[in-house]
Structure formats: C-alpha cells, structure tokens
Amino acid sequence: MATLHTRSAARLMIAPSVLLLLAWMIVPLAMTIYFSLLRYNLLMPGMEEFAGLSNYTYFLTDPAFFQAIFNTLAIVLGVLFITVVGGIGLALLLDQPMFGQGIVRILVIAPFLIMPTVAALVWKNMFMNPVNGIFAWLAKLFGLQPFDFLANAPLFSIIIIVAWQWLPFATLILLTALQSLDEEQKEAAQMDGAGASSRFIYLILPHLSRAITVVILIQTIFLLSVFAEILVTTNGGPGTQSTNLTFLVYAQALLQFDVGGASAGGIIAVILANIVAFFLMRMIGKTLEA
C-alpha cells in the first residue's frame, strides 16, 4: 500500500527527470519557433529583424523542400519495406533447427552495432566505389560496366546502406517474438492439416503483428532523422537528389548560416514527425491493448 508519505517521496523522485525532459522539450523548441519568425543570418550579426512568416513561405516554395519531403518518405518507406519483409523471412529461417544457430544469429545482428559513419563509409568506398569497389569488380567479372551507385542512384544507395543497418534489428525482434509462439499450437495446426502457407497467414502473422508494429514504430522514429549516412556518402547530392528534411535543415543552418530559415524548416520537420507519430501511436495503441 502506498502511503501518503511514499506518494510525496515518489513525486520527488520523478520530478528531476520530468523537469529535465520538459525543459529539453520546451526551451529549445520555443527558441526554434521564435527564430523561425526572424530574418537572422549568422554572417550578418546585429541585423536580426522580425520577418513574419516569410521564412516559412521561403521554405514551402523552395523546390528543394519538396524533394526533401519526398526523399524523407522514400527513405522511411523503402527501408521499412526491406527490413520488415526481409526480417520476417530471416526470422522464419533462423527459427528452424540448424547447426550453429548461435553463430548465425551473431553474424546477422552485427550490422546493427556498427556506428552509422563507419557503415556508410565502408559501403561507399569499399563496395559502391565505381573503380575500386567490390560491386565494380563483380560487374567486371560478369562483363558489365561498373555502376556508379552514389552518383547515379544516390537515394537508392542510401536506402540500401540504412536497410543493411536496420535489417538485424527487425530480424532480432521478430525472431524473439516468433520463439514465444507456442510449439504445440503449430503442431496442432499441422495435425489439423494446415499447410505451410495457411499456417503462416492464420497463425504466425497474427502472432507477429505486435512485434511488427513495434518494429515499424521504432524504426520510423529513427529513419525520419537519417543524417550521418547522407553526410558522409553523398552530402545530399548530386544537387538535392539525396537530401532529406534533416539534412536540408542542417545545410541551411550550419552551411548557409541562415538561422531563421533553418528554424522554419525545423518546425516543419517537427510538425511532420508529429503527424506520423499520431498515426503510429494510434496503431500501436490498438495492437498493444489487444
């Protein structure tokens, strides 16, 4: 029984984290909103003036902005598709009896533990480089022209790199969920004459739905903000072909020193993330309560 004494003690113990997170949420965000209404460039100190919504109109009429929105969504959806489908397949495979399962698991998990800058640079230089990369060598082996991935298909290449990092995460979580499926249920279904495909659709997939939702939610949070992979591979280019919203705001702020414009972009990013989060939380709420 929680007494009055423990209640107030509890409040005191929760207070530091709540206050810190509240400050962390509100103070910078309020400043971003304030800056977004100013004409404010770091190269022209002392020239700040109120600019109304002009930063927003600037951002919303910039063709790079729509490209960035498209790229952001393409990265999120592309990576989600590859990792969820691939993750289900891999989890099903790894759940089968085999020799050396533990070692295979370790091999599959590894990419998730690699820091993004290392992953991106290794792929960029040692695999996708059109002269010295492994892919170029493979292409030549089959008598094909080497393909310059990052120049000709920058967005696709980034999706591949990011998907490689997140596939282990999806696999690991789906495998864990799969292993909690009652063995007897599977056997019962089998004895009742359910084939492999109907067992998958009616038994395994529903059992995995919660885990799949969790995978989608968590990956989306991180994928909306992909940054390092773009910075070290394409730098957003060529042009703005691989610039996502995060990278666009970064470039506006720290490369062009346009505090006002970058802040407006940041606020737009927050709004978009909230729209996504709203749908995700509803989706998650439904499956978690079920």
Add this chain to the structure above:
Amino acid sequence: MARNVSTQRKLLTTAAAWTIGILIFFPILWTFLTSFKTEAQAIASPPAFLFFDWTVENYFEVQSRSDYFKHFMNSVVISFGSTLLGLLIAIPSAWAMAFAPAKRTKDVLMWMLSTKMMPPVGVLVPLYLMFRNTGLLDTRTGLVMVLTLINLPIIIWMLYTYFKEIPGEILEAARMDGASLAKEIIYVLTPMAIPGIASTLLLNVILAWNEAFWTLNLSAARAAPLTAFIASYSSPEGLFYAKLSAASTMAIAPILILGWFSQKQLVRGLTFGAVK
C-alpha cells in the same frame, strides 16, 4: 514433444542460413581483412581475400597520424558519462513509477516516450547557438549533457520494465520490519535490480557510442568521438582504404563485442519491454 526433422532438411536450412548470415556480415569481415592489407593490396583487382601480406602497419599509422586514442577516449567518456548520469537521474524515477504508481504514471511514461519522437533538427539551431554562446561547443561536457537527455526516456522505460518484475511484497516486508526508504533502496531493491540496471547501462552505452547526429554537429577537433573522427575520412583521405578500415575496426570492435553479449537485453530495451 520433440519435432522430428529430417537431417537433410536441417542441413539445407543450415546452408541457407549460413550463406545469408555471411553475406550480411561480409562488409564487416571485409573491413577487418582490409585493415591488415597495404594500401596497394586494398584496392587490388581482383581483390585478395586471405592471401596477402598481413601487416599491422595501418593501426600504428592511424594512431600516429590522427591521434586515434584521443577520439577513442572521447567516445568512452561521452558514452559512459551520459549513461551513468542518465542512470543517476532515472533510477529514482523508475523506482517511484514502478512501486508507487499513481493514476497518471502510464501517461507520464507515454509522454516521456513521445519526447523521443521530436526530430533532432527541430532543436538543432537553438542548441547550436546556446552551445556556441556558452562555450560548450566541441566539449565533452556538452555532448554528455545532450546524450543524457536524448537517452533519458529509453533509460527510464527500460528500468521501469525491469523494476516492474521485482515483487512488491518483498519491499512491503522490509517496510514492515522497519526499514526506512533509504534502507529499502540500498539493501533490498538494489541487489535485485542490479541485473536490470546492468542491461540498461549496456544498451545505452551502445546507443550513445553510435549516436551520430549530435556528435557530428556539436563537436569539432577537440571533443570529437569516434563517429565524428571516422566521418573525417569521407574526404579524399577516405581513399586510403586500409587506414580507413583499421580506424573503423577499432571504432566498432568494442561495441560489437558488448552487443554480442547482450542480444537478449537489446530486444527488450529497444522495444521498451513490448517484446521479450
């Protein structure tokens, strides 16, 4: 009841799983192998897989040329510093929420999770300016502060799910025996909570070690951890594959080993206890 699986099928699954496993792991293996080559061998065509003159030259070169160890220490200080500070703040909160839940505890937890959904670029500009004006830019202190805050919700959630599993009756028994709140925490709760705290620490060190938005934007030469140090190889210098590989291998090895030991906790922590 044991399943009756034919050996043939088992062999087939084994072959398929190993092939895919090695393919997925290959970029890491390749980086490791390349780190022991000379620069000429690293770009040789056809690539040399195992039969080349193994050398550890690159590792020494990376250290002497760009002071690898300094960046390594930055990573250690930043990831462990932010995790320990985070635990210090989070343990009392998680304890209170797990053992003295109020009506709004669930809401508070969900709200904390939702702070993770704010995209970092939303606050990049003010944070950068604040850091610049207070001299926190490119300092380890500044990075420890930011990483503590961004990982705090995950730390609290993880600890909460672990603490939830400790039977409350034990605490009540201790209280009946006249243990004070402080004694309760030190003698009863802490020993039972150590495994959960350890997993939380492990996962969070991994996350902080690999964090690459704030570390790239808020650090330069002095406080740069390994993420930023490796990023500096994206310039033409990155064409020195062998050195890039040696630096990369050293940057990922510690976390790879930690992560392999904590696979189970990884799932639990990253899904906020929703998948166990």
